Amino acid sequence: EVQLVESGGGLVKPGGSLRLSCAVSGFTFSNYNMNWVRQAPGKGLEWVSSISSTSLYIYYTDSVKGRFTISRDNANHLLYLQMSNLRVEDTAVYYCTRDSAGLVDWGQGTLVTVSS
Amino acid sequence: DIQMTQSPSPLSASVGDRVTITCRASQSIGNALIWYQQKPGKAPHLLIYTASTLQTGVPLRFSGSGSGTDFTLTISSLQPEDFATYFCQQSYSNPPYTFGQGTKLE
Numbered sequence: 001e002v003q004l005v006e007s008g009g010g011l012v013k014p015g016g017s018l019r020l021s022c023a024v025s026g027f028t029f030s031n032y033n034m035n036w037v038r039q040a041p042g043k044g045l046e047w048v049s050s051i052s053s054t055s056l057y058i059y060y061t062d063s064v065k066g067r068f069t070i071s072r073d074n075a076n077h078l079l080y081l082q083m084s085n086l087r088v089e090d091t092a093v094y095y096c097t098r099d100s101a102g103l104v105d106w107g108q109g110t111l112v113t114v115s116s
Numbered sequence: 117d118i119q120m121t122q123s124p125s126p127l128s129a130s131v132g133d134r135v136t137i138t139c140r141a142s143q144s145i146g147n148a149l150i151w152y153q154q155k156p157g158k159a160p161h162l163l164i165y166t167a168s169t170l171q172t173g174v175p176l177r178f179s180g181s182g183s184g185t186d187f188t189l190t191i192s193s194l195q196p197e198d199f200a201t202y203f204c205q206q207s208y209s210n211p212p213y214t215f216g217q218g219t220k221l222e
Contacts, residue, residue, distance in 0.1 A: 035213070044217045045152075045203055045205075045215040047214065047215070095160075101169075102150040102162045102165040102171075102205070103150070103152075103160070103205070104162050106159035106160060106161075107159065109159055
């Protein structure tokens, strides 16, 4: 059974930092590109970042460039999102997703709240 | 970036109705179009990829069509469990991915 379990969310002040983690099981993690997608409360889906299977290719949406860093640990089946200089508008549920002809598997999400 | 626009939203329907949701891309994306269903408090669930290919396990009442810039998701006979929000996503620019704003079926 495929499982993606995010952790690391919480309440942080503007300008603060958080590191999200996603532990995966049930598939060969090192074979797949992975993504972070977020959803602000009551809003739609927004793709945040992608990382290729070997970490060779990394992409970010413009609003997080220079502030967020995606990374992965293939040996331990972990995906990360290091978030710094957080803004109120970064408040959202953050999902990690597996990429295979679409975002075929999703975690349950972790809530990041940026507020003073 | 490629913009995705869905219509209508919200969409009012009843059990047994045939429902069609439209998604339009700001430029041609071939058949690189994906549909998701999301229920309240849950993660999205992939329904259809490459515009018309049904994901394994998705009921046959769901179908997708279109190419280029105009796409549709059709539910042939709406069931109670289908009341949800539906999102389209383009995978043509690989990445950045972009989603439609969502269509809430109510």
